[in-house]
Amino acid sequence: MTANHAAEGTLGVGILGxxxxxxxxxxPSLARLGDLLTVRHIMDVDAAVAGSVAARVGATYSTSIEAxxxxxxxxVVAICSPHQFHAEQVIAACxxxxxxxLCEKPFAWNADEAAxxxxxxxxxxxxxxxxxxxxxxxxxxxxVANWGELPETAHTIRSSIVLPPNARFExxxxxxxTRPAAGTPDYSDAEVIMAMLRGGIMGLAIHDLPLVRxxxxxxAEVEVLEARIVRPFGxxxxxxxxxxxxxxxxxxxxxxxxxxxxxxxxxxxxxxxxFTPSYVQAGSATATFSRAGxxxxxxxxxxxxxEGEWREVAALATGTKQxxxxxTLIDDLTFxxxxxxxxxxxxxxxxxxxxxxxxxxHA
Amino acid sequence: MSxxxxxxxxxxxxxAGAVDLxxxxxxxxxxxxxxxxxxxxxxxxxxxxxxxxxxxxxxGGARGIVVVNPAAESVGNLLEAVEASGSAIVLxxxxxxxxxxxxxxxxxxxxxxxxxxxxxxxxAPAGTGSGELLAEHLxxxxxxxxxxxxxxxxxSGTHGYTVSGRLANGAPVALQGVLSRARPAGVSISxxxxxxGVSVALPEPLAAWPAxxxxxGPQGEILLPTLYESAHRAxxxxxxxxxxxxxxxxxxxGFARLTxxxxxxx
Numbered sequence: 001m002t003a004n005h006a007a008e009g010t011l012g013v014g015i016l017g018x019x020x021x022x023x024x025x026x027x028p029s030l031a032r033l034g035d036l037l038t039v040r041h042i043m044d045v046d047a048a049v050a051g052s053v054a055a056r057v058g059a060t061y062s063t064s065i066e067a068x069x070x071x072x073x074x075x076v077v078a079i080c081s082p083h084q085f086h087a088e089q090v091i092a093a094c095x096x097x098x099x100x101x102l103c104e105k106p107f108a109w110n111a112d113e114a115a116x117x118x119x120x121x122x123x124x125x126x127x128x129x130x131x132x133x134x135x136x137x138x139x140x141x142x143x144v145a146n147w148g149e150l151p152e153t154a155h156t157i158r159s160s161i162v163l164p165p166n167a168r169f170e171x172x173x174x175x176x177x178t179r180p181a182a183g184t185p186d187y188s189d190a191e192v193i194m195a196m197l198r199g200g201i202m203g204l205a206i207h208d209l210p211l212v213r214x215x216x217x218x219x220a221e222v223e224v225l226e227a228r229i230v231r232p233f234g235x236x237x238x239x240x241x242x243x244x245x246x247x248x249x250x251x252x253x254x255x256x257x258x259x260x261x262x263x264x265x266x267x268x269x270x271x272x273x274x275f276t277p278s279y280v281q282a283g284s285a286t287a288t289f290s291r292a293g294x295x296x297x298x299x300x301x302x303x304x305x306x307e308g309e310w311r312e313v314a315a316l317a318t319g320t321k322q323x324x325x326x327x328t329l330i331d332d333l334t335f336x337x338x339x340x341x342x343x344x345x346x347x348x349x350x351x352x353x354x355x356x357x358x359x360x361x362h363a
Numbered sequence: 364m365s366x367x368x369x370x371x372x373x374x375x376x377x378x379a380g381a382v383d384l385x386x387x388x389x390x391x392x393x394x395x396x397x398x399x400x401x402x403x404x405x406x407x408x409x410x411x412x413x414x415x416x417x418x419x420x421x422x423g424g425a426r427g428i429v430v431v432n433p434a435a436e437s438v439g440n441l442l443e444a445v446e447a448s449g450s451a452i453v454l455x456x457x458x459x460x461x462x463x464x465x466x467x468x469x470x471x472x473x474x475x476x477x478x479x480x481x482x483x484x485x486x487a488p489a490g491t492g493s494g495e496l497l498a499e500h501l502x503x504x505x506x507x508x509x510x511x512x513x514x515x516x517x518x519s520g521t522h523g524y525t526v527s528g529r530l531a532n533g534a535p536v537a538l539q540g541v542l543s544r545a546r547p548a549g550v551s552i553s554x555x556x557x558x559x560g561v562s563v564a565l566p567e568p569l570a571a572w573p574a575x576x577x578x579x580g581p582q583g584e585i586l587l588p589t590l591y592e593s594a595h596r597a598x599x600x601x602x603x604x605x606x607x608x609x610x611x612x613x614x615x616x617g618f619a620r621l622t623x624x625x626x627x628x629x
Binding site: 155156158160162225226228229230231232234236238240245247249251253254255256257265266267268269270290291292 | 479480482484486489517518520522523525527534535537539541542543544545546555556557558559560579581584
């Protein structure tokens with residue numbers, strides 16, 4: 001089989017980072033879009049991984065960013081490396097004159113980095129999208145098209161995520177090589193708890209925080225009321241803005257049964273979106289509107305948000321669609337960062353109160 | 364054929380408890396008392412002061428009492444009166460009295476030692492009082508889980524509430540109330556364990572909608588049998604069984620524990 005046999009006239013894709021997300025999510029999604037996109041270059045710091053993954057799709061491989069960005073066959077770049085490298089790699093891809101950049105979430109670690117990226121994108125004219133896959137899911141897009149005034153009138157928002165270990169779905173999607181080792185956290189260590197909460201928000205809640213933000217016009221005033229962890233990994237976080245109640249739930253355990261939902265309620269209407277699990281090509285989310293005795297369902301549709309992302313990248317690269325507002329990406333990021341920081345601060349405050357209570361009891 | 368037990372309901376209780384429908388669905392067991400004769404069963408609305416009304420009914424010779432939607436009250440005196448008289452008191456609670464709760468309780472308590480999270484959402488129409496909804500919500504949850512620890516109101520307002528607590532094994536509990544007319548009122552309770560859990564959805568007692576109780580484990584998921592019976596009718600059926608057998612329902616003792624839990628919330 002010659003993987004690039006049908007590559008004529010398609011956009012060349014280069015991928016930075018060849019870990020499980022690339023193997024189990026992006027390559028299968030791109031395999032469904034052979035008429036639009038062809039993987040031409042895989043880069044990973046581990047040459048064996050890069051070579052093995054590239055061989056699956058008949059692509060070139062390398063261990064340096066410069067080699068991938070200098071490859072004239074690469075039109076669009078996907079950044080799937082560890083989070084701390086995202087910002088510099090997005091900027092480098094823009095400066096290399098690529099046609100579009102897809103960056104896994106989060107695309108930066110602070111607002112300054114986000115602003116720099118935005119400025120470079122504006123200067124170079126290279127469009128950037130962030131891989132918040134649910135915002136590209138046809139089920140979500142159907143909700144957007146039909147929600148009327150709900151984002152303005154909603155008063156309560158819920159995001160609830162129950163997931164098996166990633167490996168369960170990675171193995172349904174591909175044959176993975178190299179997985180990061182999983183450790184057992186020390187739950188008695190306050191810093192471990194803080195890291196779990198921060199990681200929970202920036203690694204898991206962040207999938208749906210852009211959705212939450214669409215229903216939260218006063219998102220800049222978000223306040224964390226309570227934050228707790230769920231073992232072995234997860235969180236229960238209560239947020240509030242002057243006009244919204246926001247509840248975030250997540251649990252990753254050893255169940256086989258995933259459940260991933262987003263809900264918004266006003267006095268008279270409610271929206272529930274049930275997403276399919278990550279990794280597998282199980283079609284889109286289903287959006288259900290309820291309005292006092294009437295229920296309207298949109299979806300499911302045949303593709304998921306990951307495929308939606310790549311369709312968007314192709315449309316941006318060929319100029320058939322305009323890029324999202326840079327401010328939207330920056331606002332989504334700062335919303336997540338604000339919640340992560342406020343959550344950690346809330347836990348420190350609780351911990352200090354408990355410590356003071358213990359000291360008082362012993363005085 | 365005359366019904367086995369005659370009843371008398373106050374107008375408020377009759378409406379709140381859909382008493383006519385419930386009794387009509389148990390025609391051999393219950394029926395209205397003849398004018399001028401004392402009813403065997405008295406039905407009272409659970410408005411503030413209901414324990415005093417119940418004591419009066421016992422003093423008047425009632426062998427059975429149904430309390431519809433009981434408000435949080437101290438029931439110490441009533442418990443003493445019940446013990447002395449041997450009368451049977453059953454509580455007709457919005458969600459906690461659904462017939463599926465017994466099976467759900469077994470499932471939850473079997474797995475509670477391994478619980479990682481209990482997340483529950485109650486919905487009721489906009490305009491419902493948050494405190495009223497929380498009392499009904501907590502009654503359903505506590506019925507399944509037993510007493511909760513460290514209960515605390517995280518937020519409360521015109522659109523609902525969030526209450527946090529924990530199970531006996533330390534797992535977090537999150538109770539959320541949402542006030543909206545968008546969906547039928549109901550309560551969902553999800554308890555997750557390391558490899559599965561129990562999910563429960565309890566409907567309104569307005570109709571004989573079945574609850575959904577699912578138990579998930581490594582081998583798959585079991586849907587407990589669907590019971591097409593409302594909380595109202597299930598309450599009356601329980602009362603009949605106690606009256607027939609001469610046994611004492613545990614409703615009041617459970618209600619005392621619930622009231623203590625609500626008192627923690629202030």
